[in-house]
Amino acid sequence: MSRRVEGFKGFWVWILVLFISLVLHGLPKTYQNKIAxxxxxxxxxxxxxxxxxxxxxxxxxxxxxxxERELARAKLEIxxxxxxxxxxxxxxxxxxxxxxxxxxxxxxxxxxxxxxxFPSTVVIxxxxxxxxxxxxxxxxxxxxxxxxxxxxxxSSVVQILLDPSIRISAIDQRSRVNxxxxxxxxxxxxxxxxxxxxxxxxxxxxVTSGYGGVFPPGLLIGYVSxxxxxxxxMFKKIEVQPAAKLNRFEEVFVLVEIPQDSIFGxxxxxxxxx
Numbered sequence: 498m499s500r501r502v503e504g505f506k507g508f509w510v511w512i513l514v515l516f517i518s519l520v521l522h523g524l525p526k527t528y529q530n531k532i533a534x535x536x537x538x539x540x541x542x543x544x545x546x547x548x549x550x551x552x553x554x555x556x557x558x559x560x561x562x563x564x565e566r567e568l569a570r571a572k573l574e575i576x577x578x579x580x581x582x583x584x585x586x587x588x589x590x591x592x593x594x595x596x597x598x599x600x601x602x603x604x605x606x607x608x609x610x611x612x613x614x615f616p617s618t619v620v621i622x623x624x625x626x627x628x629x630x631x632x633x634x635x636x637x638x639x640x641x642x643x644x645x646x647x648x649x650x651x652s653s654v655v656q657i658l659l660d661p662s663i664r665i666s667a668i669d670q671r672s673r674v675n676x677x678x679x680x681x682x683x684x685x686x687x688x689x690x691x692x693x694x695x696x697x698x699x700x701x702x703x704v705t706s707g708y709g710g711v712f713p714p715g716l717l718i719g720y721v722s723x724x725x726x727x728x729x730x731m732f733k734k735i736e737v738q739p740a741a742k743l744n745r746f747e748e749v750f751v752l753v754e755i756p757q758d759s760i761f762g763x764x765x766x767x768x769x770x771x
Contacts, residue, residue: 591748594638600713601754603627607747608652617660617683621749624649632711634752640717640740641665641705642749653751657743658718659683666708667718672696675706678718678737686719688735693726695733703737713752 595602605627609620623629625648633645635655643663646656656663659680667678667688674695676688691697701721707714723736 587748590638591750595750600750600752602750603629603753605629605653605749605751607749617657618646619655619657621653621655621751622651623751624651624653626650628753629653629751630753634712634716635749636716636752637741637746637749639742639746640719641712642741642743642746644711645751655749658686658739658741659743665712665718666706667703668706668714669697669721670702670704671698672701675708676735678703686737686739688721688737689732691733691735693731693733697721697724697733697735699724 591604595604603623605621605623607619608622611618621635629645629648631645631648635642635644641658643655643657643660646654648654658665661680661683664677664679666675668675672695674691674697676691678686678688680686688697688703699721703718703721705712705714705716705718717740719737719739721735722738723734725734727734
């Protein structure tokens with residue numbers, strides 16, 4: 498039954514289409530053209546709208562991509578300018594430090610670093626051709642870094658202050674108490690051989706004493722961070738916070754010549770040699 502109904506409907510649809518065709522065919526040419534134009538407009542308008550929207554979307558996407566590229570380029574420029582500003586400030590500080598010291602200094606850049614949070618050695622880009630030799634002190638404007646372990650022609654290995662084999666004769670700048678600064682574990686600094694009862698307090702500046710002939714007197718090593726007197730011990734336990742940033746410096750100074758009068762003057766001030 499349903500098939501007969503559907504067939505019947507289809508028949509009348511064809512009759513209607515045929516009737517419309519005959520009517521349109523009988524119309525004047527002008528009306529036929531107008532109706533054809535209207536039909537094309539109605540039929541193609543959705544496709545034309547989709548095409549225009551696609552063009553708009555494509556143009557907006559292109560603008561977005563250009564904007565993102567310009568933003569990324571601007572970020573890189575800002576980063577470069579920021580890095581350049583930081584570098585200029587750092588180099589200006591190095592220059593001011595060199596101009597305000599009596600020591601003969603050679604500026605060097607770190608070009609290699611031993612892997613680890615607290616490296617014991619770094620490599621610098623200055624060597625014997627620049628007057629650098631084994632045993633020379635290495636410092637930054639913040640404080641002592643270490644000393645030259647070995648020197649090649651154009652590069653040298655620096656032994657960092659945290660290397661357990663380094664020992665520096667030191668003095669409490671406030672109380673003039675003498676001791677030895679070293680790192681027992683490659684991580685922390687301590688000041689040893691200070692008898693119980695001596696005047697050393699947290700916050701005191703610990704500087705080189707000039708004894709031993711390697712480091713000139715008065716170079717800042719660090720600050721006392723903790724003081725205790727272990728039971729049964731003859732010596733204080735003194736922990737020292739390094740003044741120099743031993744795990745993230747980029748440039749250093751090598752003291753290639755130490756004025757002897759500064760060493761002798763400091764030793765006389767301290768009351769003779771140890």
